[in-house]
Amino acid sequence: MNRELLGRIQSRSANLAVIGLGYVGLPVAALFARAGFDVVGIDVVEKKISKINSGISPIEGQEPGLADLLKQVVSSGKFRATKDYTACQNADCVFIAVETPVDEVTKKPDYVALRGALASLGQNLKRGALVIVESTIAPRTMQDVVLPTIESTSGLKANADFFLVHCPERLTPGKLILNIETMARVVGGMTRDAAEIAATLYRYVVKGELDLTDCLTAELVKTTENAYRDVQIAFANEVALVCEAVGGNVWQVRELVNKSPGRHMLLPGAGVGGHCIPKDPWLLIANAEGVDAPLIRAARRVNDSMPLHIADLVVNALREAGKEIRGARIAVLGYAYLENSDDTRNSPSAALIARLNELGAEVRVHDPYVSEYSGDLMETLRGMDCAVLMVAHDEYRQLDFGAMKKRMRASVIVDGRNEFDAAKMHSMGFVFLQIGQAE
Numbered sequence: 001m002n003r004e005l006l007g008r009i010q011s012r013s014a015n016l017a018v019i020g021l022g023y024v025g026l027p028v029a030a031l032f033a034r035a036g037f038d039v040v041g042i043d044v045v046e047k048k049i050s051k052i053n054s055g056i057s058p059i060e061g062q063e064p065g066l067a068d069l070l071k072q073v074v075s076s077g078k079f080r081a082t083k084d085y086t087a088c089q090n091a092d093c094v095f096i097a098v099e100t101p102v103d104e105v106t107k108k109p110d111y112v113a114l115r116g117a118l119a120s121l122g123q124n125l126k127r128g129a130l131v132i133v134e135s136t137i138a139p140r141t142m143q144d145v146v147l148p149t150i151e152s153t154s155g156l157k158a159n160a161d162f163f164l165v166h167c168p169e170r171l172t173p174g175k176l177i178l179n180i181e182t183m184a185r186v187v188g189g190m191t192r193d194a195a196e197i198a199a200t201l202y203r204y205v206v207k208g209e210l211d212l213t214d215c216l217t218a219e220l221v222k223t224t225e226n227a228y229r230d231v232q233i234a235f236a237n238e239v240a241l242v243c244e245a246v247g248g249n250v251w252q253v254r255e256l257v258n259k260s261p262g263r264h265m266l267l268p269g270a271g272v273g274g275h276c277i278p279k280d281p282w283l284l285i286a287n288a289e290g291v292d293a294p295l296i297r298a299a300r301r302v303n304d305s306m307p308l309h310i311a312d313l314v315v316n317a318l319r320e321a322g323k324e325i326r327g328a329r330i331a332v333l334g335y336a337y338l339e340n341s342d343d344t345r346n347s348p349s350a351a352l353i354a355r356l357n358e359l360g361a362e363v364r365v366h367d368p369y370v371s372e373y374s375g376d377l378m379e380t381l382r383g384m385d386c387a388v389l390m391v392a393h394d395e396y397r398q399l400d401f402g403a404m405k406k407r408m409r410a411s412v413i414v415d416g417r418n419e420f421d422a423a424k425m426h427s428m429g430f431v432f433l434q435i436g437q438a439e
């Protein structure tokens with residue numbers, strides 16, 4: 001047991017560093033600063049660093065508690081951000097929370113950010129430090145990438161001169177603070193000591209259960225829980241397509257299915273986006289040589305096809321209104337991947353827009369949380385032939401359909417999120433199609 005490090009954590013005199021100040025790293029840094037630790041955050045994006053250092057959160061969506069917390073810990077001097085990795089020379093514990101995407105074509109892990117962060121850290125690592133990887137990584141990455149990269153760049157020996165833990169995050173944008181504070185966490189140590197020391201540190205912030213295990217298990221748990229979700233969503237999406245084809249209503253079917261014991265059918269929808277669910281299934285299978293994983297691959301295919309299905313619904317709805325897709329004007333409502341969030345990574349709307357453009361439509365996009373598209377909603381709808389709901393942002397839940405109808409050139413709505421009431425839409429004279437529901 002590294003008693004010196006443990007003692008510093010217990011007395012809150014340990015210096016912390018957080019590498020990567022995004023959706024994960026920023027709230028993690030701010031919460032440990034509030035718990036009384038001196039925290040330095042490191043990122044490569046200058047604009048983000050200066051925004052954070054002036055106490056302003058770079059995250060634009062609804063994020064309860066984050067803006068106030070950040071202001072508080074920056075003005076108290078407990079948290080500052082920098083580009084300079086030499087700040088790590090003084091850090092007893094280092095969290096790594098950089099992005100870990102997969103290559104668009106090969107679907108293999110793209111660890112450019114991770115390797116860069118590890119190498120820069122290795123050159124500045126304090127002897128005896130604890131390094132905690134919070135980023136989601138493919139099974140075996142701690143052993144095959146993290147350990148050798150830090151060893152070779154630092155000249156230090158793992159499990160003797162520095163210690164390794166993988167503690168994957170479970171948060172969702174919109175609930176960053178709440179999730180970190182309340183969710184159970186898997187703390188995978190390369191040694192039992194490392195896991196125990198990390199758990200002592202996490203206890204200052206995390207009220208949820210801390211499950212101590214090894215690195216490989218932690219890698220497998222995180223990627224499995226998101227692959228599981230992807231497969232479950234794909235199932236719901238497939239049933240939605242079946243319901244449309246046979247004249248059923250998936251929303252009613254789902255509600256009744258879930259009355260059967262042990263059934264927890266998820267919600268179908270217009271697509272799966274974000275930084276996590278679309279790539280974590282690929283991370284899970286990345287190093288599983290000889291395993292084809294047809295179920296996981298099929299789930300990815302189904303979920304990726306949903307925005308294209310929405311495009312088909314747009315074509316059908318327009319046709320019903322006597323219009324062709326070529327030359328039609330379509331308003332896409334929502335560009336983030338999640339309601340009330342500004343996160344546009346792997347946006348299903350991007351796939352829909354590309355398809356609609358291919359079909360010769362003229363597309364206008366609105367999203368209150370994405371600065372590029374955050375114009376006036378009613379102005380966006382003016383002169384449009386069809387509005388497609390892709391994201392259930394609050395602003396769209398309160399839509400004034402009367403005002404909308406007056407501004408549009410044709411009265412056509414496609415609902416990709418089951419937010420609008422079909423009977424009401426029809427009674428107001430809209431041609432209305434909803435995912436998972438036959439007309």
Ligand SMILES: NC(=O)c1ccc[n+]([C@@H]2O[C@H](COP(=O)([O-])OP(=O)(O)OC[C@H]3O[C@@H](n4cnc5c(N)ncnc54)[C@H](O)[C@@H]3O)[C@@H](O)[C@H]2O)c1
Nearest residue numbers: 020021022023024043044098099100113116117135136169
């Ligand atoms: N966003 C989520 O909901 C979520 C949830 C759970 C887990 N995760 C995982 O956490 C990790 C981070 O995700 P995120 O959403 O916070 O990503 P993000 O893109 O919001 O943040 C990553 C940050 O790391 C910075 N960065 C990149 N390379 C760097 C380097 N070499 N040195 C310093 N900073 C660097 C980027 O500039 C960026 O600010 C990923 O592995 C993701 O899978 C994300």
